[in-house]
Amino acid sequence: MLSETTYGELQEIAARYPEPRSGLLPMLHLVQSVEGRITPEGIEACAELLNITAAEVSGVATFYTMYKRRPVGDYHVGVCTNTLCAVMGGDAIFERLKDHLGVGNDETTEDGKITLEHVECNAACDYAPVMMVNWEFMDNMTPETAMQIIDDLRAGKEVRSTRGPRIVTWREAERVLAGFPDDLADEGPAAGPASLVGLGIAREKGWTAPAGAQGENGHAVPEEPRQVEQAAAEASPPQSDNATVEKESGTSETAAEKGDAQ
Ligand code: FES
Secondary structure (H helix, E strand, O other): OOOHHHHHHHHHHHOOOOOHHHHHHHHHHHHHHHHOOOOHHHHHHHHHHHOOOHHHHHHHHHHOOOOOOOOOOOEEEEEEOOHHHHHHHHHHHHHHHHHHHOOOOOEEOOOOOEEEEEEOOOOOHHHOOOEEEOOEEEOOOOHHHHHHHHHHHHOOOOOEOOOOOEOOOHHHHHHHHOOOOOOOOOOOOOOOHHHHHHHHHHHHHOOOOOOOEEOOOOOEEOOOHHHHHHHHHHHOOOOOOOOEEEOOOOOEEEHHHHHHHO
C-alpha cells in the first residue's frame, strides 16, 4: 500500500507542471522507487491524482521500456545488443552474463540482486560495447569486465560508472528519475575522450557554432536551409574540384562546368 508520504510526493511532482498530467512520467518513476515496479495500486494513484483514467496511465506505463511490470532486482543490468554494440561484443557479453547468472532476458537472479535485460541503443555507440547498470554507463565492456562488475555488485562492493557516479540501487536511481536528486550527479566524469574528439577538431580548426538568429520571444530560430548547406560546404570542402553532379536529364556534368553555366 502506498504511504501518505508517497501520495504527498506524487502530488508534489504533479504540482511542478502547468498541466499536472505532464508529471505522469516522473510520477511513475516514483512508484517504481517505492514499489519496485509499476503496480496496479500505483497506476490507480496516478490516475486519481491527475484526474485521468487508469487505462491512460497504463497505456503510458506499458509503452516505455523503463517502466517495469515485474519486480526489478537491486541492480538492473542492461546490455546493449543493438547493431554496433552487438558486433563489437554486446551479444557475447549478454550470452556470458546469462550463463553466469543463470537467468534469461528480463529475469532476476534468485537472490533478488540482478535483473538482466538486453536493451536498445543507448546513444553511446562511441564506447561500444556498452552496458548500463541502473541507467549509468559502463563503457567498452568485455565479457570479463562485465562479469566482474556483476560479481562486485552482488558482493556489495562499491562500483562506479565509467562516465558517471557510484552505482546506487535501482530504487534509489528511480527516485532520482522522479526528480528527487541524490546529489551524486556531479560525481565522476561527465564525458569521455571519444565524445570529445569532434570538439577537439573544431577547436584545432577554429570552427565555432553559427550565432543563429533570435525570434521575438528570445528563442533561437532555425536557420534557413540555404545557410545550413553553406555552413556544411564550408566545414567539408568538396573532395574533388571535378565532383560530378547529376542533371535532371540523367546526363552528368562536373561542378566546374555547372558553375560556368550559371
Ligand atoms: S548500439 Fe549500443 S550504444 Fe549504440
